[in-house]
Amino acid sequence: MATKTKGDTEGDAPDITVASRDAFESDQSNSGDKQNSSISGDGVQQPTKDKNEEEDFAKGKSWRFWAIFPAIMFTTLLSAIEVTVLSTAMPTIVHELDVGNSYAWIINSFLLTSTAFLPVIGQLADAWGRRWPTIISVAIFTVGSGICGGANNAETLIVGRAIQGLGSGGLNMLIDLIICDLIPLRERGKFIGLVNLVFAVGLFTGPFIGGSIVQQTSWRWVFWISVPIGGVSLLMLYAFLRVNYVHAPFKERVKTIDYIGNIMVLGSTTAILYALTYAGTEYAWTDGRVLAPLIIGLAGMVAFHSYEASRFCSHPTIPPHLFGNRTSSIAFLITFLHALMTPWTLYFLPVYFQAVQLVSPSRSGVQILPTVCAMIPPALIAGQYLSRTGRYKLLHVVGSIFMAAGLGSFAALNRDSSTAAWVCLQMIPSFGNGLLTTSLLPAVQACLTDEDNASSTSTWAYVRSYGAIWGVTIPATTFNNIFSRNLWKISDPAVRAALGGGNAYSYAARDFIKSFPVEAQNEIREVYTDALRISWAVAAGIMGLAVVFSFFEKDVALRASLQTQFGIKEEQKEKDEEASKPGEK
Incomplete structure (x- = not known):
């Protein structure tokens, strides 16, 4: 039986309850008594939806529910642009600031703070609600962007990136968490798909913006562009992000960390x-x-x-019971492997275009667009599939296969590859990426209660970001090692000295390579091609592990109900809380 939460006693919506874990497990095992269901081929009971269930869910929501989504989608756009706007501008930034071998810290300082603080942000969101942690995260990201844009040396840039990462990690995780608080698990995939659509728009425009900025103005605007966007996002979140949280004295909240x-x-x-x-x-x-x-x-x-x-x-901060079932554990593993491939692709495809095909940074940004565009339709399809069937295993199997095969196919790219070749090859892993992006978090939460939303979402985000850390290091190590081994193919000792010692990435630019005679250019391009070929083969092998893991997943019925204390804050309740504030201790 459901137990009332503290929020009920303090004025939260009376119809919102939080089921205990025992009650949840009982409900799952007896779901056939509570809703129409069907038995899948693997023996797992799957709920079927009443024909008006989807319409009832949408019609029952107030304007405040729908007003929240433009705010979080605009915030998503802010984060998404940052992901790819830097990818095409990185070689130029590294060269102009003379970063040298420390270039990895431009990426890794961001990854460190965006990863390591995720668990505590999840706990803060449980203690203080979702509203202010989200607003503060956006503010931190915006400040970090300003510092990066004003950097005159590598040290300042790295510090700014660390601050930017802290804000980015928090806002991305909290957006996912807010969706989990507002949307039942069964419907969640559709809304995650819509947010991913906006994220893809940011990814879509980011490379072009980054390349154009580097060519037409200063690389500093790669970061400064986030400042006005962050300002608008802050205003929208402050105006519309009004959600419940459990009221408790300050000293009680700090004890939960x-x-x-x-x-x-x-x-x-x-x-x-x-x-x-x-x-x-x-x-x-x-x-x-x-x-x-x-x-x-x-x-x-x-x-x-x-x-x-x-x-x-x-x-x-990361409860052990999150890994206490096979489905959640495998979903976490696939999340790690999937996340590992994202920076691998976004940071090394531009190396191919700029150092092998010898195109400009802005042109490189355009040529990476198929990677972004091709993931939009499958992400939306996956969301609809989740909502209609409550199944995710097929999405994980197919998505992992497409990603592994597509990454391996990049090994065929060389300086003579046609436009049709590099466009079509990018679409293969992107299709799989779209299927996985929408379906992984619901799979993690399938065997957990809504009480676990904050801990499961922050842990999932941590695993995803942790995978991205390895997704920078493994390809960079593979790329640099293979490049160094093949330096003998370059006859000019001055070129070998410049590109050796881990500097190959920072010099992966058309202008640098074209500054040498044609014979030397051909040699340099050949070495870049060889290093990238091995890197893509390693990526395919690693992603192949996700294919294996996905076959051992179990389709668990996705809940069509939502039991949480962090839902929409209605107007009358908000007025009552404002009136009671002077008397609070």
Whole structure:
């Protein structure tokens, strides 16, 4: 039976309840008594929808429900543009600021803060609600963007990127969490698909914007463009993001934060990222300066999970029960592998276009558009499929196969590849990417209750961001190692010296390569092609693991009901709360 939440006693909507875990499991096992259902071929009970269920869900929502979505979609656009606007401008930025081997920290400082703080942001969202953590995250991102744009050296740029990453990680995770709070699990895929559509628009325009900015103005506008967008986003969120939260005294809220666990996550993630940044570039993998932080970081992760499962941790930031079922565990694994491929593609396709095909940064931004555009239709289709069938396993199997095959096909690209070739080949992994992007979070939450929304969403976001960290390091290490091994193919010793030592990425630009005689240009392009070919083959092999894992998933019935204390705040309730504020302690 459902138990009332604290929110009910403090004025939250009386019809919103939170089921206990035992009640949830009982409801799942007896769902046939509560709703029409069918039995799938694998023996898993699947609920079927009443013909008016979808219409009733939409009609029952107030204007406040629909007003929230433009606000979070505009915020999504802010985050999405940042993802790809930098990809085509990176070689120019690295060259002009003379970043050298430290270029990886422009990416990794962002990844570090956008990853390591996700668990604690999830706990803050449970303690203080979703509204202010989201607004503060956007503000932090906007400030970081301004710092990056004004940077005159690598150190300032890296600090700005770290601040930007903290805001970006928070706002992306909180947007997903807000959707989970407002939409039943069964319907969630459609709305995730719509948000992903907006995200894709940002991805679509980002490379072109970045390339055009580098060519026509200053690279600084790659970052400054986020400042006015962030300002508008802040205004929209402040006006429309009005959702419930559990009221409690400040001292009670701070007790719900897992301080020890979050410090362990931050320290372990930092140590691992430090090791991965220099492994295979400045230092060998066997070097103590790589092995020591890597071992410390991995040991810290083991210690962290042991602490989370112990009796000493009363409020775990990543609760062990999230991994207590096969479906959620496999969905987390596929999320990690899927996330690993995103930066791999977005940062190394421009290397192919600029260093092998010798196109300009802006042209490179245009040529990467098929990667973005091709993921939009399958993302929307996946959302509709989830809503109508409540099944996700097929999406994961097909999506993983397309991604693995498509990434492997990139190995066939060379300087003579036709436009039709690189356009069509980009569409293959992007189709799989769209299927996975929409369906992974609902799969993670299929066996969990709505009480777990914050912890499951923040953990899923952490796993996704953690995968992105490896998605920068593994291709960079593979690329640099293969490039260094093939430097002998370049006859000019001055060129070998310039491109050696992990500098190949920073010099992956048309103007640099064209500054040499034609014979040297051909040699350089050949080495870039060889290094990229091996990198794509490794990517395909890693993504192949996701194909294997997906076959072991189980389709669990997606809930058509929503039981949460963080729903829409209605007008009368908001007025009552405002009136009661002076008397609060």
